[in-house]
Amino acid sequence: MQTYFQKGLGLKAEVAPLLDQDYGSNVIARLRELGYAAEAGGLTIRLAREFGFCYGVDRAIEYAYEAKRRFPERRLFLSGEIIHNPSVNQNLRDMGFTILEDGRDPQKRYAPVAAEDVVVLPAFGVTVEEMKHLRAIGAVLVDTTCGSVLNVWKNVSKYARDGFTVVIHGKHYHEETRATASQALLHKGGAYLCVRDESETEVVCDFVRGRVGREAFLASFAPAVSEGFDPAVHLERIGLANQTTMLMSESLKVQELLRRVYLERYGEAGLAERFRSFDTICSATQDRQDAVLRMFEETPPDVMLVIGGYNSSNTQALVRICSAKCPTYYVESPECIDSGTGALRHRALGSAVSETVEDWLPKGAPNVTLGVTAGASTPDSVVAKSIERILASRGARASDLRAVGSPADPGSGVS
Ligand code: SF4
Known part of the structure; x- marks a missing residue:
């Protein structure tokens, strides 16, 4: 039996009137x-x-409705809020979905889930670790991860593969950013750093300029870096991505601040070798x-x-x-x-x-x-x-x- 659905469950026409009504x-x-x-x-x-x-939210909700229709007798779980809207989440609860508490430990988060259950994964995706854990349980997975998020993952994975530390303009605690960051760790030696805004980016720039020391840097970014992060090593080469939902103008500013400091420190030739960026704000x-x-x-x-x-x-x-x-x-x-x-x-x-x-x-x-x-x-x-x-x-x-x-x-x- 198919246990992984990434392209819907073939019931689009059946659920369309319900979605319109709701x-x-x-x-x-x-x-x-x-x-x-x-x-x-x-x-x-x-x-x-x-x-x-x-488009990503439309699709995620549609797949959740399709899951309910396809598996009416099974227990239905949502891996956290499918999207960040209270009325939509309440509606899904009323349809019989249990929304699992957010949490970083997959063992705890998915403790209530058994092999015969159905788990719908949200538009902003889940971490590599969570996915591995869910596959091991054997539950039916309805993966609604948005194509725009998958595109970010593709770029992040490429950065890590090529030996670049992934710098994500995003909120380190946000589900999407956590999922994106986890992609960086799929490759040996992969590392990530999340910067929330311009002022945090300035701290990174100041480290590159030698104005901020290692300890002060790590104190500023303690929960926002991968385990064992050493700025002296991991800021040698960086690749930029962003949470898809950030303020576009701020993402561009973050990118420009970092580009400028690498240019200042390493010159044109060094910049090309040490700095990569890719606009990952979704359309x-x-x-x-x-x-x-x-x-x-x-x-x-x-x-x-x-x-x-x-x-x-x-x-x-x-x-x-x-x-x-x-x-x-x-x-x-x-x-x-x-x-x-x-x-x-x-x-x-x-x-x-x-x-x-x-x-x-x-x-x-x-x-x-x-x-x-x-x-x-x-x-x-x-x-x-x-x-x-x-x-x-x-x-x-x-x-x-x-x-x-x-x-x-x-x-x-x-x-
Ligand atoms: S990445 Fe963009 S399109 Fe996709 S769910 Fe998020 S906001 Fe929507």
């Missing part, structure tokens, strides 16, 4: 028809032209970041709402872009919006606690433009419900949405 939205379809902008309730709502579910992440930047160029909103899981890296990147341009509110689900008072429970970037604001949308002011975008793991249905709640707080309904500049229907009840 995650699609007529409201979003209508907004798209209206050119991604519409008015109602004294608000102009502008949707970014690219937002929400990416879906980039499209979503470009779409908000385009919105700010063309029709800048007064206020921005970004919807997505608080642990979603690509959503955080969108929040960073928007907050630099206008007041921006980051919410995880429609429930963060009070449809009666319009109060909003949101979270500042990097904060672990939410706070409530009452007057984030000036009620009396005419022509308020609200920009809306959502991370790659947020379904249309969640974006639509959020918009509906905002409209309800202003006495309007989604059915009142009309093309910008067109007269309101007198019977629509629009305030």
